[in-house]
Amino acid sequence: MSARPATAHSPPAWPTGTAPRGFAALAAAGAAVLAVALGAAHYMEEHGHVVTGMGNEVVWGLPHVFAIFLILAASGALNVASVGSVFGEAAYKRRAALSALLALALLAGGLMVLVLDLGRPERLVIAATHYNFRSIFAWNMILYNGFFAIVLAYLWMNLERRFAPLSTPVGILAFVWRIVLTTGTGSIFGFLVARQGYASGLVAPLFIAMSLAWGLAVFLLAQGALASWHGAPVPESFRLRLRRLLGIFVATVAHLTAVLHLTNLYWAKQAPFERFILLDGAPYAFLFWAGYAGVGTVLPLVLAFHPRFAGPRATALAALAVIVGAFAQLYVFIIGGQAFPLEIFPGYATASAFRDGEVAPYVPSLPEAFLGLGGVALAFLIALVGVRLFDMLPRESDAEPGGAAR
Amino acid sequence: MNPVDAGRRDFLGRSAAFAGVALAPGVVLYEIALARETGKAASPAVRWGMLVDTTRCASGCTACVDACHAEHGIPAAVRPTDAQWIRKVELKDLRTGAIRSAPVMCQHCAEPPCVDVCPTGASFKRADGIVLVDRHTCIGCRYCMMACPYKARSFVHEPTTGQKTDTPRGKGCVESCNLCVHRVDKGGAPACVEACAQAGHRAIVFGDLNDPASEIAVRVRAATTTQLRADLRTDNGVLYQGL
Numbered sequence: 053m054s055a056r057p058a059t060a061h062s063p064p065a066w067p068t069g070t071a072p073r074g075f076a077a078l079a080a081a082g083a084a085v086l087a088v089a090l091g092a093a094h095y096m097e098e099h100g101h102v103v104t105g106m107g108n109e110v111v112w113g114l115p116h117v118f119a120i121f122l123i124l125a126a127s128g129a130l131n132v133a134s135v136g137s138v139f140g141e142a143a144y145k146r147r148a149a150l151s152a153l154l155a156l157a158l159l160a161g162g163l164m165v166l167v168l169d170l171g172r173p174e175r176l177v178i179a180a181t182h183y184n185f186r187s188i189f190a191w192n193m194i195l196y197n198g199f200f201a202i203v204l205a206y207l208w209m210n211l212e213r214r215f216a217p218l219s220t221p222v223g224i225l226a227f228v229w230r231i232v233l234t235t236g237t238g239s240i241f242g243f244l245v246a247r248q249g250y251a252s253g254l255v256a257p258l259f260i261a262m263s264l265a266w267g268l269a270v271f272l273l274a275q276g277a278l279a280s281w282h283g284a285p286v287p288e289s290f291r292l293r294l295r296r297l298l299g300i301f302v303a304t305v306a307h308l309t310a311v312l313h314l315t316n317l318y319w320a321k322q323a324p325f326e327r328f329i330l331l332d333g334a335p336y337a338f339l340f341w342a343g344y345a346g347v348g349t350v351l352p353l354v355l356a357f358h359p360r361f362a363g364p365r366a367t368a369l370a371a372l373a374v375i376v377g378a379f380a381q382l383y384v385f386i387i388g389g390q391a392f393p394l395e396i397f398p399g400y401a402t403a404s405a406f407r408d409g410e411v412a413p414y415v416p417s418l419p420e421a422f423l424g425l426g427g428v429a430l431a432f433l434i435a436l437v438g439v440r441l442f443d444m445l446p447r448e449s450d451a452e453p454g455g456a457a458r
Numbered sequence: 459m460n461p462v463d464a465g466r467r468d469f470l471g472r473s474a475a476f477a478g479v480a481l482a483p484g485v486v487l488y489e490i491a492l493a494r495e496t497g498k499a500a501s502p503a504v505r506w507g508m509l510v511d512t513t514r515c516a517s518g519c520t521a522c523v524d525a526c527h528a529e530h531g532i533p534a535a536v537r538p539t540d541a542q543w544i545r546k547v548e549l550k551d552l553r554t555g556a557i558r559s560a561p562v563m564c565q566h567c568a569e570p571p572c573v574d575v576c577p578t579g580a581s582f583k584r585a586d587g588i589v590l591v592d593r594h595t596c597i598g599c600r601y602c603m604m605a606c607p608y609k610a611r612s613f614v615h616e617p618t619t620g621q622k623t624d625t626p627r628g629k630g631c632v633e634s635c636n637l638c639v640h641r642v643d644k645g646g647a648p649a650c651v652e653a654c655a656q657a658g659h660r661a662i663v664f665g666d667l668n669d670p671a672s673e674i675a676v677r678v679r680a681a682t683t684t685q686l687r688a689d690l691r692t693d694n695g696v697l698y699q700g701l
Binding site for chain 1: 535537538539540541542545546547548549550551552553558562571573574575576577578579580595596597598599600601603604605606607608609611612613614615616617629630631632686687690701
């Protein structure tokens with residue numbers, strides 16, 4: 053099987069010596085957001101986390117929402133490459149390089165946020181040299197670094213024609229690795245036995261499903277933007293396949309989310325937590341229903357499956373809605389899960405100077421928001437420079453006769 | 459006062475002074491005998507623990523909290539970002555209406571979730587059961603705080619002032635009750651235990667749970683005690699009586 057047969061002979065994306073329209077402005081905008089984020093991180097490090105909305109109860113705030121989104125989306129952005137390499141679909145295989153580039157970019161953005169939100173980011177070398185193998189967090193560091201190495205190798209093999217035969221086995225390795233990685237990321241929460249919002253074996257498969265949906269949404273937006281930038285639209289048949297796939301992934305996330313909450317509702321001891329998340333915990337219940345269920349689930353499902361919304365704009369809107377819903381879902385999961393009081397004395401009403409029995413306060417601060425946006429900006433910049441440097445766009449000439457629809 | 463009485467008083471005074479001088483080194487030596495030798499590792503034969511008698515713990519009394527703050531140079535906790543090594547929790551039994559009060563601090567679990575999840579191994583448990591944070595390898599990820607079932611850990615959110623020699627603290631690291639390890643290693647008891655006794659409550663007993671003759675072991679054998687969140691099987695070193 054020869055990889056990227058048509059692209060290899062296509063003219064480069066942009067003629068040598070010319071910059072694409074708006075490249076400098078886009079790069080400058082991305083760099084500006086990144087610079088503000090780095091400034092915010094420096095401010096947080098200088099003053100300590102006292103300048104954030106986090107405290108000793110909600111210890112992971114908005115930066116973790118961004119970081120987990122970017123890390124899961126990184127794994128999911130590899131969907132197209134996986135379908136191409138693991139299942140041998142030619143239309144997907146031609147877009148494998150873009151898929152891998154997005155995966156690398158998103159992971160870099162997510163890890164940047166995660167590292168700069170540490171209390172001691174300068175001790176990263178300790179994290180890289182001291183491993184507690186009972187910690188899923190330590191395993192995740194290995195998984196993230198491995199993902200970088202494998203996807204980088206995969207990208208190289210996709211761009212360098214002489215390595216093309218190797219791209220399939222490396223693609224399969226990347227596929228297996230990303231499933232393990234997302235399992236590991238979900239287990240960061242799933243293994244938290246003490247917290248009512250987390251301790252569940254369902255979190256890992258839920259995170260896998262979320263990564264599939266969110267990463268595909270990012271890929272759809274990137275592919276659409278790149279196509280319009282080049283003035284070369286994405287083949288209709290291919291876009292429609294991805295649109296349907298997005299709908300299936302969104303439905304899978306909805307199913308697992310429903311099962312997680314229904315399982316909890318069955319246990320009397322979990323009922324107060326579910327009441328908090330689904331009914332009266334502000335702003336979590338609103339974010340869950342309006343943000344996740346409404347914008348993040350119902351809207352993209354309608355846009356993905358209703359024949360009236362088959363156009364490229366509706367597909368882009370569906371992808372955007374999935375991303376908005378993802379942030380709402382993560383905010384509810386990560387922050388709502390911490391805000392709900394730990395039950396240390398079952399059967400007792402409690403009161404203390406540390407708000408035992410009370411909902412923990414959390415209002416995100418600007419530096420946190422900037423740091424999170426900085427992760428998005430870094431991912432954007434890496435993707436932007438990547439598509440500028442390498443020929444990643446399969447042109448219409450790539451489309452197989454009769455389209456790719458099955 | 460007749461001369462006989464004066465002589466008797468003088469004799470009693472001198473005797474008391476002599477007894478004091480004679481006994482004082484003995485008391486010090488007794489403490490030294492209990493103390494751990496410098497350079498010698500903590501013994502796994504020992505399991506340091508505390509028994510909190512909630513029937514003796516006075517509602518509204520914060521002697522243990524104040525003593526802890528003074529001992530470790532921790533400012534009083536006002537904001538959600540302030541350190542909380544120990545706190546007093548007021549409890550009301552939802553079925554009977556009974557009122558209890560109890561201090562909550564690091565429970566020094568035999569199976570500590572904070573140690574399990576720490577990526578760098580900065581959270582660790584000493585052989586004698588004391589759970590500590592190595593400030594040199596803590597990267598401030600706060601995963602241990604997510605894992606702790608007792609809200610017992612604090613993150614240092616801002617630059618510290620007024621540090622004590624025995625309690626190094628630093629912005630960006632996680633910390634928690636260290637069972638006054640500097641005192642314990644010298645044969646003493648944690649500051650909260652002493653303060654509670656001085657306040658006349660004696661609601662906290664400290665000692666070696668593995669030593670059958672220790673007061674704590676005797677009390678634990680005689681009374682019904684509970685471990686917080688016993689369902690998690692973390693086998694806490696802090697036990698509660700009267701809950």
